[in-house]
Amino acid sequence: MPIPEWVPIREDLRGFEPYGAPQMTDVICLNVNENPYSPSAVVAADIAESVRDVATGLNRYPDREATELRAALAEYLGHDLGSEQVWAANGSNEVMLQILQAFGGPGRSALSFAPTYSMYPEYARDTNTDWVTGQRDEDFTVDVDRAVSLINAVQPEVVFLASPNNPTGTVMPFDTIRAVLAAAPGVVVIDEAYAEFCREGTPSALELLADNPRLLVSRTMSKAFALAGARLGYVAADKAIIDALRIVRLPYHLSAVTQAVALAALRHSDELLATVDELRATRDELVTWFEAQGIETAATDANFVLFGQFADRHAIWQGLVDRGVLIRETGPQGWLRVSVGTRAEMEAFYRALQEVLGR
Numbered sequence: 001m002p003i004p005e006w007v008p009i010r011e012d013l014r015g016f017e018p019y020g021a022p023q024m025t026d027v028i029c030l031n032v033n034e035n036p037y038s039p040s041a042v043v044a045a046d047i048a049e050s051v052r053d054v055a056t057g058l059n060r061y062p063d064r065e066a067t068e069l070r071a072a073l074a075e076y077l078g079h080d081l082g083s084e085q086v087w088a089a090n091g092s093n094e095v096m097l098q099i100l101q102a103f104g105g106p107g108r109s110a111l112s113f114a115p116t117y118s119m120y121p122e123y124a125r126d127t128n129t130d131w132v133t134g135q136r137d138e139d140f141t142v143d144v145d146r147a148v149s150l151i152n153a154v155q156p157e158v159v160f161l162a163s164p165n166n167p168t169g170t171v172m173p174f175d176t177i178r179a180v181l182a183a184a185p186g187v188v189v190i191d192e193a194y195a196e197f198c199r200e201g202t203p204s205a206l207e208l209l210a211d212n213p214r215l216l217v218s219r220t221m222s223k224a225f226a227l228a229g230a231r232l233g234y235v236a237a238d239k240a241i242i243d244a245l246r247i248v249r250l251p252y253h254l255s256a257v258t259q260a261v262a263l264a265a266l267r268h269s270d271e272l273l274a275t276v277d278e279l280r281a282t283r284d285e286l287v288t289w290f291e292a293q294g295i296e297t298a299a300t301d302a303n304f305v306l307f308g309q310f311a312d313r314h315a316i317w318q319g320l321v322d323r324g325v326l327i328r329e330t331g332p333q334g335w336l337r338v339s340v341g342t343r344a345e346m347e348a349f350y351r352a353l354q355e356v357l358g359r
């Protein structure tokens, strides 16, 4: 439904639809890169108890600075980070919006390299920030020389680099990140939403924080941490950058309930992250399966695989939905993205896809 004429919405927002992947029930959900394993009964009980404890104080506003939570997140991240170098919000999507509120805006620009996370341009639009995209190579890596010349030409205040990238799964090498940091006049955000799923030995951009005050590394509890429903994202950066984000945050943006849930989950981080090894193994099996089927995949360090290419990808997507498996129609034309589920869910996906392909 388009917004009716009489609604005085901003002209530049007219004609847009609210963004989001289809949400369906009674299907196997392999479409939004969630962790398929729900928190255990023990973790759930601790979360529930923590919420009960704060419930008696809900007449009061929450800790505006989320001090305890930021300290716990800093400890989880390691790298000698202090709580004043970490900021948290309702999902890393809110962090991203705050970054554009603080560093973007009218007359300013933000830049990324497509195909990449489809939310970045939405937040640029919402904050009246010009949005510029460079193109990734055939193999979905970013060419350093072309990236640097684009940054030199555009002089963006914000650069977003997802690593591993969504929807391709591509990790960005340190050399590329360093070159972007050297060329970019503003802040550089490495979106590490999928960092925990990286293959052994893949370094985190957190290692670069100490030497690069304009670097921000964002993380989330939505993916590896199996906590998408709680909405908790966070970012690590220089204290002065965090202080800039604190200027634009809504007062009391992070509810006492959210803070309590995230703190409880962090107490059980080992247990919540225990499924990551299994998901990485299942991902590698999935890639091998695609290879055996003669289906092309993009090299992935995340909990999803981009596969293709299909003349009519929508027909494949629909065929899978008709068989009770929901994946994501996203990425470049001809490609589809499937999240890594449980082994049983992957078996169902294999059967459904083979049927759809008439095999």
Ligand SMILES: *Cc1c(COP(=O)(O)O)cnc(C)c1O
Binding pocket: 033, 090, 091, 092, 093, 094, 117, 162, 165, 166, 191, 193, 219, 220, 221, 222, 223, 228, 232, 233
């Ligand atoms: C899923 C995802 C996020 C996480 O978003 P939340 O708001 O934390 O749930 C961030 N960046 C990318 C690239 C993602 O795919």
